[in-house]
Amino acid sequence: MNDTPVFNAPNGTLQLPPQMSTLAPHVDWLYYLVFWCSVASFVAIVGLMTIYIIKYRRRPGRKSLPTGHNTPLEIAWTVIPLILLMGLFHLGFKNYMSGLVAPKDALQIHVRAMQWNWEFEHPNGTTQMNEAMLPVGVPIQFIISSSDVLHSFYVPEARLKRDAVPGLYTTLWFEVPKERLQGKKDVDVWVFCAEYCGAPHGITNGSEANTNHSTMRAQLHFVPQSVYDDFLKKGPPPPPECEGKPNVASCWGEQIYEQAGCRACHHTDGVTEQPGPNWKGLFGHNVKFEDGTSQVADANYIRQSILQPQAKIVAGYTTINMPPYRLSDREIDAVVAYIKSLGEQ
């Protein structure tokens, strides 16, 4: 399918990051072809320039010779680069197409970009925020969309990016070779947002994850197929950091709070004014809504507020429309446990 030559450097080089896709060695070969052609051209041009400057420097008795004209020379330095460049164009287009057209049996993952989070949806409907568990050794096609402004799904280690455009599906695909696991349980690959998508005004936490364009990242955890199948059946497992903690669920809930971007709008200190209601002391508290009704914040209320945020709007919090967060049941339980741990009333 892609028979262009390869340059293998799994752990990356001075110029390029590690190779985490089957496409990367092909792209890297082309990169180094262009690089060495460029170095040769640069050395030739600047080298000649330097030689001329020294040899023909102005000094008493130095006469400049009248300029001649040489049409064959002019044609030669027009046509020869043209042929070389068309060769490069051909190689570039070939590799581009192989990153664009996915194999028919590719695993399809939906990626939804929103300020400033990445939501991943697996074929069975399981969703993950700013992280995704994915299998190695299988071509994976990402079907990318955006629910607000332009974003760009960029995986440097796969050498691929594609913009997330509101109102349009875009796709890219790649496959992480099995050998990249190298006996480890999983291997992580970063996703960056490469199309500028802004920052909320007046924020002071710009270096925290998923609060603006520069921290809109996600981590793809590549695992063996069997682990991925298990994940699809049971939903995501609690993160390893929480194993052995007295309250695994609330620890996991706090992790989700950080990773899913809840933090951008909801604070947990009971003090700071944010676009969303503060979570401290929320559980068991009587909440007043915009339409005048009220309800005690119990597990059912929190579950509904995650899955259907527009159903009940807390009085005074109309400036930002929270998007629905499609978390798995276990994750919702964890978030409820976390809010509960922040204190009841």
Next chain:
Amino acid sequence: MTVKAGVAIPGTPSETTDEELNYLNNKTGIKSWLLTLDHKRIGVMYLWSVLIAFLIGGVFALLIRTELLTPGKTIMEADTYNEMFTLHGTIMVFLFIIPAIPAALGNFFLPIQLGAKDVAFPRLNLLSYYLYVLGSLVAIGSIIVGHIDTGWTFYTPYSLEGNSSVLFMTGGAFILGFSSILTGVNFIATTHKMRAPGITWRRLPLFIWSLYATAVIQVLATPVLAITLLLLILEKTMTIGIFDSRLGGDPVLFEHFFWFYSHPAVYIMILPGMGVVNEVITTFSHRRIYGYMFVAMSSVALAILSFLVWGHHLFAAGMSAYATMVFSMLTFLVAIPSGIKIFNWLATLYQGSISLASPMLYTLGFIALFTIGGLTGVFLGTLALDIHLHDTYFVVAHFHYVMVGGTVFGFLSGLHYWWPKMTGKMYNETVARIAFGFVFIGFNVTFFSQFLLGSQGMPRRYYDYLDQYQPLHMTSSGGAYILGVGFVIMGAMFLHSLFKGKKASENPWGSAGYEWMTSTPPHPENFAETPVMTRGPYDYELCTEAELYEGFRSELPAALAE
């Protein structure tokens, strides 16, 4: 009775008895500047204005680089940072680079090189300057109104959200566009109709050829920017549904519209720089340019190709694969005329008599840096590589090599080259060379490290970054400070020259160019009498033995003396 510029009135005591009449002393007072129709004075006013814009844009650049010294917050918050890079981009592009060479140096030297008394439409020329001032003020007004953080590209739908400062910035760019169009129209008309006797198309200085090609792009492409920005303003104020997908619009359409102007604009920026290089390289090698018609026509070819490659900014934007293929192929073609220029410059140096005065240093710097900028453009034109490198620091480094290493070095080369003619003063050559050293080294340290950042996967417009990128970011910031020091030295040198510089002779570089035939500073009407050109501007083969080393004598050729 009005005093006509350049005409001594019999009986009135002339204030210029001890000094030759020139464009600076023929009239005095603030009004004589603000209402002047003299293209030279308008050029000088443009020069001051673009230098102020460059200073402001440069300060923003240093603030950006300081913020990026460390991951997380260094000196400012994320939204302030976003405002900084937006202002840096818009000011540098619309207020500095686009007008820098054509409107400042071009305004001054295009009519002189043509042996004309002024541009074809002097009043239009003054209007273009005031439109520039108005546009600049409106654009900078966006800072006062609110918070402009869209980037200089104003991509929708992000630019449709938020406050009205976007309206000011785009409104400013809209007005600046008209200033650009008027300059273009003026240059085309002047080049066609006002050439002095003897200046045939084949004797046209190559600076004029490049300004002419630039003017054609300005006149044809800038209206598209005006339409695009107008549509953006209408969409923002009236929500019509052109770019907003929720209303049936298409955000990618904005990208197409924007780059349909802004890609040709890249050539509006670089072609005049190449024009300066042509003038300087012949003067300081004392040799006719190699392949005159190839160099002239490569400017025209670049102007034409510039309209056909805008799609290469959208390779990752979800454009169809066929469109992508065509745009990639056309993009590769741009390398050909650029290459022709570089090869012909090398052939001009060959067997010349090369002087390394400061204007020539900047020109040689241009050739080296533009070569890097051009070669890294080949990476970006290669589709599979662009998909990795697009919107990373590799692109940032690439266009800074072209825009700063190319255009700014061309502008500085021209400024050093023509400074004595414009001001009548020489500057300190040693200090000029020291400043060049700082600028050249600082520039390369700043931007070469950004190639590595980008190829390693660091996206652009990032306030915060992963720790692994910090060493290269620190290197880049260090380079920016060296670059800043270089510009401070240069600024001090020029100011010193202005007040205490030695008087410049008519032709200090011994150039054969037409503009060096007139007095220094030039006569209010450029030449006291309409010159008749009996030779080309690069005819160094007509030199006598002595002149080949000493440079062309300043007086006009014998045919004119009669």
